[in-house]
Amino acid sequence: MGRTSDAREKIISAAQSLIELRGYSALGVAEICKTAGVPKGSFYYFFESKEALALAVLDEHWAGQRREWTRVLHGDADPLARLRQLFEETEASQRAGQQSCGTVSGCLFGNLTLELSNQTEAIRLRLQEIFDAQVDMVESVVAEARERGDVTVADTREAARSVVAQLEGQVLFAKLYNNTSRLSALWANCLALLGVRTPQEAAAEV
Amino acid sequence: MGRTSDAREKIISAAQSLIELRGYSALGVAEICKTAGVPKGSFYYFFESKEALALAVLDEHWAGQRREWTRVLHGDADPLARLRQLFEETEASQRAGQQSCGTVSGCLFGNLTLELSNQTEAIRLRLQEIFDAQVDMVESVVAEARERGDVTVADTREAARSVVAQLEGQVLFAKLYNNTSRLSALWANCLALLGVRTPQEAAAEV
CATH class of the missing domain: 1.10.10.60 (Homeodomain-like)
Incomplete structure (x- = not known):
């Protein structure tokens, strides 16, 4: 070696x-x-240090995840169908992780945000850049959906941030309860947060 | 000593x-x-151990937070006004923490969920009990609101879970960006998740 x-x-x-x-x-x-x-x-x-390694781990993980998000969110489907696919793939990937190591490991970025963001500024800034990029990607799909009249939100940035926050919150619960079925609420909640329809209307439609 | x-x-x-x-x-x-x-x-x-201390810290913190949540959620106001107050007090308390120690410290339960839930079963179970209790408290207010016809959600449990997940997700962002103004979206998002109105209707109303 x-x-x-x-x-x-x-x-x-x-x-x-x-x-x-x-x-x-x-x-x-x-x-x-x-x-x-x-x-x-x-x-x-x-x-140079353990911190430099942590930054490299974040970059490597984000490079892979960004490729997946780009594939899904820049796809040919309707904008809202692409968001739905993003949630379904997130659930599938957490389920695959659970099957391979016995527990839902959650989101590496969320995990390190809560563990480290108040301890090292370099890691905080890198995590901010990553979540900013996630919100950018979701926002651009929401804006496309709004142009087509599929959603009615006034502030696409705020809406995208809320969708990503809901994703992080539900992934936190999936990890805590070691149960990926928590993630099946993401799609209906996304529609509600984008003002497309109420959770009840969405549930009735499934 | x-x-x-x-x-x-x-x-x-x-x-x-x-x-x-x-x-x-x-x-x-x-x-x-x-x-x-x-x-x-x-x-x-x-x-007995550092883990025993962590459990005592969780219990102590939850005892204090449960008192606050009980005061707000069992108050005399309309059910939805009580939920709004819960978010406003959460924002105020994170802001006070930021003023006293320079950074938003986030939610102790969320922090320890992402740091520890996959490492010790005793801590995982205690955190599950705490979040279950939070969801119970929110659910009972949502059920009251539904009885009055103020909200239309079909599944009050699922709705309460989504409201708490959104809270955890936005508190994660408040910590990451060291910015409590992220939490001001909670009320409009809660209304959307409860199917009361779309985020745009809620924003137009403020």
């Missing part, structure tokens, strides 16, 4: 799994390297 | 402040005792 070209990726991938299981603060560099199967010297060759 | 009658309370109070600042995993018993101003021996006299 050693400073092979894939040691950096191994460290990031091990750190991401360990953070999902046990959070960031509880981890030590030695444990991360042991899980990654790389010598401890490699760590400081690639990362 | 020593095993005085208030040492237990001092330890709980120090632990709560430290957890709000830095999370649970990053804390050691020595630091908690130093902040509390009690000798380390006292800790193990009162608490």
